[in-house]
Amino acid sequence: MRHVIALDVGGTGMKAALVGVDTEPSPDRPGTPRPGAPGHPALLHQARRATGRERGPDAVVEDILDFAAELRAYGEERFGTSALAAGVAVPGIVDARNGVAVYAANLGWRDVPLRRLLGERLGGVPVALGHDVRTGGLAEGRIGAGRGADRFLFVPLGTGIAGAIGIDGGVEEGAHGFAGEIGHIVVRPGGAPCPCGQRGCLERFASAAAVSQAWAEASGDPGADAADCAKAVESGDPRALAVWQEAVDALADGLVTALTLLDPRTLIIGGGLAEAGETLFTPLRAAVERRVTFQKLPSIVPAALGDTAGCLGAGLLARDLLNPTSTTPRR
Incomplete structure (x- = not known):
């Protein structure tokens, strides 16, 4: 069974898989073959473990290398063949072209040559490095x-x-690896300061963390989070409705700026806040529609792959190394 190694490294945990080379993971049931559809199996083996960042950046790198080596050994034992390539997705600033994890605040990384280190640990197989969001x-x-x-x-x-x-x-990676940083579009000039150095950035108003903070303050419960806010919205709590609508309006402002520049056919919304389902999507679609003028309104849909997206994407990056001209057909 020809396969590649896929790793998705997060701030607190790592997800990994062995992905079949000759088939694609099913979008309906990641990890299983799609019945009757040639070319569509999938994840042959899955594993998770803690990132262990509390032990320092060097220990995290060593854990990644050890995890990849264990996956390689499992594939050799289970399938009788070594992985043909590996793909790894990491947070922060990533130089995918040169295979370097440039900076990751939550892991303490600076200029980690992760592609080279993984290639050496895995016996010289080709390795692809990607940014976690772009890989997802x-x-x-x-x-x-x-x-x-x-x-x-x-x-x-x-x-x-x-x-x-x-x-x-x-x-799209962009010329300097920053393409797609929509969270740092300024939607509220002069608003809350952002760690990036600007004020009023989108993520200070519409991220799950921002909604959690706003709802904790509004409800008087320091332990409340965005999921609690969504439940309060569904029950009609006026304080929650105000917090939620502020986030939706900020998100719509940022998305309309992005679609004006990029003209996408589809907007895919994922992450923790999207787990609220239509509590988010119904007002968001309405807010975006109110804001568009000449722009073509895209489809606004929830992400389909959940927290497996990064790992699946890392597998696709690895497979692309084996056939660089191959992409899934588009219509």
């Missing part, structure tokens, strides 16, 4: 909610907000 966007575009769209924008709403710009089966 690649998976959503090829096998998830953006499948069939020639242009899409994937926006996960988590602790922060980032974006992945999908074009014809690939994801």
Whole structure:
């Protein structure tokens, strides 16, 4: 069974898989074959473990290398063959072209040559390194909610907000690796300060972290979070409705700026805040529609792959190394 190694490294945990080379993961049931559809299996083996960042950045790197080596050994034992390539998705600033994790505040990394280190640990197999959001966007575009769209924008709403710009089966990196940083569009000039140095950035108003903070203050419960706010919205709590609408309006402002520049066919919204379902999507679609003038209104849909998107995308990056000209057909 020909396969590649896929790793998705987060701030607190790592997700990993062995992905079949000759088939694609099913968008309907990641990890299982799609019945009757040649070319569509999937995740042959999955594993998770803690990132262990409390032990320092060097220990995290060593854990990644050890995890990849264990996956390689498992594949050799289970399938009788070594992994042909590896893909890894990491947070922060990533130089995908040179295979360097340039900076990751939550992992304490600076200029980690992760592609070279993984290649050496895995016996010289080719390794692809990608940004976590763009890698997740690649998976959503090829096998998830953006499948069939020639242009899409994937926006996960988590602790922060980032974006992945999908074009014809690939994801735009940008000249300096910053393409898609929609969370740092200023939507409220002079507003709350952002760690990036600006004031009024989108992620200070519409991320899951921002909604959690606003609802904790409004409700008087320091332990309340965005999921609690969504439940209060569904029950008609006027304080929650005000917090939620402020976030939706800020998000709509940022998304309309992005669609004005990028003209995507589909907007894919993921991350923790999207788990609220229509509590988010119904007012968001209405808010975006109110704001568009000459722009073509895109489809606004929830992400399909959940927290497996990064790992699936890392597998796709690895497979692309084996056949660089191959992309999923678009219509």
